[in-house]
Amino acid sequence: MKIVQAKKNNGSSFKFTTKKVALNNPLVLVFGNRYMLEDVNLYTEIKQMFPNGNIVFGSTSGEILGDSVTDNSIVLTAIEFEKSSYIVKSKNVKEFNNNELDLGSQLISEFPKKDLKHIYVVSEGSTVNGSALIAGIEKEKHISIGLSGGLCGDDDRFERTLTAYNESPKEGEIVAIGFYGKTLEITSANYGGWTGFGPERIITKSKGNILYELDGKPALDLYKKYLGEKANELPKSALLYPLSVKTDEDAEPIVRTILNIDETANTMILAGDVPEGSIVQLMMSTVDDIAEGANKAAIYASRNRKNKPELTLLVSCIGRKLVMDQRTEEEVEEVLDVIGSQSKIIGYYSYGEMAPFEGDNACKLHNQTMTLTLISE
Incomplete structure (x- = not known):
């Protein structure tokens, strides 16, 4: 797995935080401030950086890259899978008259099932019923196929959230990424602390x-x-x-x-x-309880893994960020202590998190949790 990461602050261009190398057919995850995602030139800018990449956008209530948490920025991670593959599909809630159950069922039905290991969802967050969306996906997928992800955020404004796949970010989109491969190992878990x-x-x-x-x-x-x-x-x-x-x-x-x-x-x-x-x-919760909850989430996600993760996708809740305030990065540091420095980290603060409970295969919608999805080839 080859991974390239970059970050863009408001008013500046992207700066690479890892060595810039050429990638073949990369999955490009882009999480950022909603106002910055509304820039009409953003998609073209990223497409020029990764001309053969498949780009997935999601607006946030805070951005995570490595061990840092920032606001008013865009974080980017581009991944080339060397032993595995992926497929991306997207739907808009407006096409289904806001029936998220039907949308979820239709979305999962478009993925070939052979060697499908995991579905990762980046969803519209301001109007969607996340429970119904998950129920639609769970209804059609085999129990052995993992499911995790999150509902996008808009800081604490609750005005509008943006998502997209290979186009400029817009409202109402739900993007699903299907990961394939016999050697692929993906685990996910969550924990709160409230x-x-x-x-x-x-x-x-x-x-x-x-x-x-x-x-x-x-x-x-x-x-x-x-x-x-x-x-x-x-x-x-x-x-x-x-x-x-x-x-x-x-x-x-x-x-x-x-x-x-x-x-x-x-x-x-x-x-x-x-x-x-x-x-x-x-x-209610305290800073220490939330940090401890992130540690437990990382332990649960790491339990029974055969290999150390190469990529970690984090989705935490805007409510946790508001409680932790200046100490927000502590929950990311707790995660790092468990998973190790060998894994590249990207994530965002959300309006909802998708992951199974510890010891359960079925995905649920959560709020106020730290959710991890650990990936290795």
């Missing part, structure tokens, strides 16, 4: 990812009551107090971030499904 507090409540009315009522009362009113003065900063302040959602007593709780609120309907729109009858509780 703790529940306050009373548990029952979801008495919801539809998909829209939450209407808790214990028969308007959910948004209750949530605002807990937030106090911070309710005036919604939806940004919700990133600091996500919801733990437990579908039944034996199920692993899933963390859900509030993407937006509807004052008129008195509802909350979350990144994934919140089924009726689920038990809900507010959550």
Whole structure:
């Protein structure tokens, strides 16, 4: 595997952070600030750098390259696979009338199944129901095929997110990368580090990812009551107090971030499904807990691997970044301590993360977690 990495700050050109070498048919991952991705010349600029590359874009709430976390930048990693291969497909939610379940099913059906090891998703993040998207993919793929990825971000603005495959970044795109190869080893895992507090409540009315009522009362009113003065900063302040959602007593709780609120309907729109009858509780975290969570995620992703990773894809949550603030890089350093310096790292801060729970093959949508996808040939 040959890997070339570069970074672009606002107002400057790309600067290579690794030795620049010629690559054959590289997969080019480009994660960056949404305003910078809106530059009409960006796609042409990258295409000139990698004329035979397949370019995947995703907007972020912060960029990760190596052991550093930056804002208002673009990070780029180009990968030439020497023993493996890849295929990229993309769909737009508008083509499916925002039916993410059908989109996911159609997307996975276009990948040849022979030697398919893993699907990595870079998805629109501001409007998509990530749970439904994953359910559509999981419905059609074999259990042995891995699935991970993330929902793109837009800092803490929640205005619009951009993605694309071999064209200028735009809204509504969902890009999937299929990795093939008999020697290819890909593992993924996630972990949070958040703790529940306050009373548990029952979801008495919801539809998909829209939450209407808790214990028969308007959910948004209750949530605002807990937030106090911070309710005036919604939806940004919700990133600091996500919801733990437990579908039944034996199920692993899933963390859900509030993407937006509807004052008129008195509802909350979350990144994934919140089924009726689920038990809900507010959550909070500390810097040390989040850093420890990143360490555990790296341990889980590394467990039972035969080879050390050559490439590490990180997707962490914007909520974690807001809590850690000036110490954000500590969670990336915790990951490095586990996976080793031999692996090249690229990633971004997101509106949602896709990965299986430890010991499970089925992918789930998470919020407020650190998610790793480790790749070696």
